Amino acid sequence: MRKLLLILLIMALPLPVFAVHDIKFISEINVGRPLFVAVDEEGRIYTTQKDGTIRVLSRDGETLFTLGGAVKGKEPIIKKPVGIDLYENKIFVTDDALGKVVIFSKDGEYLDSFGKKGSGPKEFKKPRGIFVYNGVIYVADKGNDRVQVFGPNGVYMGSIGVEGEQDMLLEDPTDVVVDHNGLIYAVDNDNRNVKIFDHTGKFLKSIAGITEPYSIALDRDGIYISDAAKHNINK
Numbered sequence: 486m487r488k489l490l491l492i493l494l495i496m497a498l499p500l501p502v503f504a505v506h507d508i509k510f511i512s513e514i515n516v517g518r519p520l521f522v523a524v525d526e527e528g529r530i531y532t533t534q535k536d537g538t539i540r541v542l543s544r545d546g547e548t549l550f551t552l553g554g555a556v557k558g559k560e561p562i563i564k565k566p567v568g569i570d571l572y573e574n575k576i577f578v579t580d581d582a583l584g585k586v587v588i589f590s591k592d593g594e595y596l597d598s599f600g601k602k603g604s605g606p607k608e609f610k611k612p613r614g615i616f617v618y619n620g621v622i623y624v625a626d627k628g629n630d631r632v633q634v635f636g637p638n639g640v641y642m643g644s645i646g647v648e649g650e651q652d653m654l655l656e657d658p659t660d661v662v663v664d665h666n667g668l669i670y671a672v673d674n675d676n677r678n679v680k681i682f683d684h685t686g687k688f689l690k691s692i693a694g695i696t697e698p699y700s701i702a703l704d705r706d707g708i709y710i711s712d713a714a715k716h717n718i719n720k
Contacts (some may be wrong), residue, residue, distance in 0.1 A: 508720070514546035521614065521700065523569045523576075525591070531576060533566040537686070539578060541593070552593050562595050563587055568625065568660070572617035579612035579624060580591035586615065586624060599639035604629050606641040614660030614672070614700065625658040625671065632661050632671050634686075645686040646671060655680060660700045670708070672698045679710060695719055 517540055518523070519532040528544030530679050538553035553563045562584035571577070575596065576589040584602035589595055600609050610628025617623070620637040623645075632645040632655065646655030656675035667684035670692075679692040679701060697714035710719045 514542070516540065516542060516546070520567050521569045523571045525571050531569055531571065531615075533569050533578065537563070537565050537582075539563070539566050539569070539576070539589075550593050552589065562598075568613050568615040570615045570617050572620070577607070577615050577617055577622065579615050581611060581613075584609040584612065586612070586622065586635075597639070599635070606644075607633070607635070607639075609633070613658070614662075616662045618663035618667070620662075623661045623663060623669065625661045627657050627659055627674070630655050630657065632658055632669070643686060645669060645682050646680065646688075649688055650689065652676075653680075659698075662703050663699050664703050670701055670703070672701050672710070674698060679708075 514530070516530060517530050518535040518536060521533050525531070529549065529640045530542040530544065530683065531539050534540055538551050540551050541549045544551055548720040553566065554559065563578065563580050565580055566578045567581050568579040569576065571591070574591045576591060578587045578589070578691050580587055585598045587598040600607055602610065604610055609624065609626050612624055614625040615622065615626045621642040624633045626633050631647045634642040634645065636642055646658065653670055655673050658671045659674045660672040669682040669684070671680050671682065673680050674697070677693070677695060677698060677700065679698060681689045681691070683689055695710050695712050697712055699713040700711040702709045707720050712719055
C-alpha cells in the first residue's frame with residue numbers, strides 16, 4: 486500500500502489474503518495535519534501538510550526532516566503541497582498553489598519540477614493525487630476534470646477521462662493509482678465513484694457505493710478507498 490488520505494498504516498499484514506473483518510487497529514501516530522501520505526519500504530512516512538510543508542517521519546513518528554516553509558528573500562520551491570508519491574528514491578509532489586509537480590530526492594534535495602497554472606497540456610488547476618508507475622507520472626488534475634500522464638522527464642503524454650459518453654468522463658478527480666497490470670484507477674469525486682481505465686486510457690468500468698470518495702490505495706490484498714463524508718476507509 487503506497488498511500489492513503491487517512492493514516493492507515495498496516496505495517497504487519499500477514500501474507501495470506503484476509504477478510505475485511507480481520508482488519509484490526511494496530512496503533513496511531515501523530516503526523517500533524519496531513520493531506521496525503523506515502524510510506525517507503527523502510528516504514529518512513531512522508532506527508533503533505535495543511536501548513537504548506539512536507540514532513541518526513543520515522544515509522545515510530547519521530548520527525549526526521551521538513552521540506553518547505555517561507556525562506557526570506559527567496560521564492561519558495563513549494564507553497565501548497567497536496568498529493569505525494571515515492572518512486573526510485575524520489576519524492577513526487579503536486580503543488581496546488583504553483584500548479585506544478587515538484588520532485589525531491591528521498592533525503593529532501595530539490596531535483597526538478599514541471600507544469601504551471603492553467604488548463605492546457607502540462608498545466609494544472611487544483612492538482613491532487615499523484616502516482617508513478619514504471620516511471621510514468623499520473624496526476625489527478627481536479628479542476629480540469631482529467632488525469633494527466635507524463636513521461637519520466639515530464640513530457641506530456643496525454644489525458645485520461647476527457648473523451649466518451651458521460652459515464653466515461655472524469656469530474657473533479659482527486660486521486661489516481663495504477664495496478665500491476667497497468668490498469669488506472671481514478672477517484673471521480675463529483676460522480677462518487679472510482680473509474681477504471683486500461684493502459685491506453687480506454688474506460689472499462691466504475692466502482693460505486695462510496696458516499697464521497699477521495700483517496701485510493703492498492704495492495705496485493707485489495708483496493709482501499711477513503712470516504713470523506715463517513716470518515717472511514719472502504720475495502
